[in-house]
Amino acid sequence: MEHALPPSPVHVLETAVRPAAVMVRGAGDELFDQDGKRYLDFVQGWAVNSLGHSPEAVARALRTQASALVHSSAGYFNAPQVQLCTTLARLSGLERTFLCATGAEANESAIKLARKWGQRERGGAWEIVTTADAFHGRTLATMSASGKSAFAPLFEPKVQGFRKVPFGDAAAVEAALDERVAAVLVEPIQGEAGVVVPPRGYLRQLRELCSAQGVLLMFDEVQTGVGRTGALFAFEHEGARPDVMTLGKGLGAGVPLAAMLCDARVACFEPGDQGGTYSGNALTSAVGQAVLEAVTAPGFLDHVNAMSVKLRGVLEALVPRGLVASVRGAGLLLAAELPAATASDVVRRAHAEGLLLNAPRPNLLRFMPALNVLPASIDELAERLPGLLEAAGRS
Numbered sequence: 001m002e003h004a005l006p007p008s009p010v011h012v013l014e015t016a017v018r019p020a021a022v023m024v025r026g027a028g029d030e031l032f033d034q035d036g037k038r039y040l041d042f043v044q045g046w047a048v049n050s051l052g053h054s055p056e057a058v059a060r061a062l063r064t065q066a067s068a069l070v071h072s073s074a075g076y077f078n079a080p081q082v083q084l085c086t087t088l089a090r091l092s093g094l095e096r097t098f099l100c101a102t103g104a105e106a107n108e109s110a111i112k113l114a115r116k117w118g119q120r121e122r123g124g125a126w127e128i129v130t131t132a133d134a135f136h137g138r139t140l141a142t143m144s145a146s147g148k149s150a151f152a153p154l155f156e157p158k159v160q161g162f163r164k165v166p167f168g169d170a171a172a173v174e175a176a177l178d179e180r181v182a183a184v185l186v187e188p189i190q191g192e193a194g195v196v197v198p199p200r201g202y203l204r205q206l207r208e209l210c211s212a213q214g215v216l217l218m219f220d221e222v223q224t225g226v227g228r229t230g231a232l233f234a235f236e237h238e239g240a241r242p243d244v245m246t247l248g249k250g251l252g253a254g255v256p257l258a259a260m261l262c263d264a265r266v267a268c269f270e271p272g273d274q275g276g277t278y279s280g281n282a283l284t285s286a287v288g289q290a291v292l293e294a295v296t297a298p299g300f301l302d303h304v305n306a307m308s309v310k311l312r313g314v315l316e317a318l319v320p321r322g323l324v325a326s327v328r329g330a331g332l333l334l335a336a337e338l339p340a341a342t343a344s345d346v347v348r349r350a351h352a353e354g355l356l357l358n359a360p361r362p363n364l365l366r367f368m369p370a371l372n373v374l375p376a377s378i379d380e381l382a383e384r385l386p387g388l389l390e391a392a393g394r395s
């Protein structure tokens, strides 16, 4: 083997604009790069590290499972897979789960399930209503289902069959429903679009419309699920259980784990319709079980909601000072709209000073700390953020 090539980021295919720092270690709310620089992390892998960096619950599940069974092929059941699917059925009321590795793969599964179901149960209907500015992933079908305008010119021709309607507008969904539509797919809160919260009652209205028209309701809870919005699943806020739900991100707390859950009535896949080498992988499934045990432990969601109030208070206190225009979101998926398009400048300055923030829009900062974020970390953010906003506003 050739050892002459020193490790260099140049060999990482460029698919993102990244700062030069190379991360080597994380603990809770903190991340450290190879020079030992500390970062306070309010990105947490884009709402992935639900239990913070390198949590003991995940490390323990990995250690225990790795020495028992890592992988046995998707062609056999394994104990952690069966346990995790059973836990998800109990917690969500959706009795069937397909486990996979990424949110895009989970949504791809939902799209395929809707098409198969439409073929069987709705006279060949195969179209899916999705929403403007939605984000469902980066496979070709999930990019096509997304409503992100930057995706529009890419990788043509797109996968056909997605009808886009404005987000938060139940009447627009109603108008789009006809005999060619098999399903409606929406995020309960649009994450990548900038934490866009629909009007209260929207999810419930979609539930009623889909039930009345005999169309599948599918919620993409890849970002909102597993405690992120202060309830275990965002659909619980309106008691609007979907027929199909996708999870990812926080479910694996940093290991690649995602899921498509569906009601037993609509579980129409037959052997061979869907699968994947790593579907139901024992190691990642064991982590998913440990994460769900942590998130459903007594008091855990109370902490999420208490930290949500605290973080929201920190951001709202900046409104009278003219540093923030408005605050929105739920649980620990919060966003601060800025008075000007300075968000990427704030992110750059913050990174230089050892604070990790995210800017999904030119005038918007999104905050997605660990669900077990420490109050002291929010206090530290409160101390450091105003100076960064002021500096970016001056330049």
Ligand SMILES: Cc1ncc(COP(=O)(O)O)c(C=O)c1O
Binding pocket: 046, 101, 102, 103, 104, 105, 107, 135, 136, 137, 138, 187, 191, 192, 220, 221, 222, 223, 224, 248, 249
């Ligand atoms: C709502 C939503 N769906 C799907 C995805 C895609 O998930 P993944 O990047 O794991 O494929 C994301 C990722 O940001 C998301 O926020």
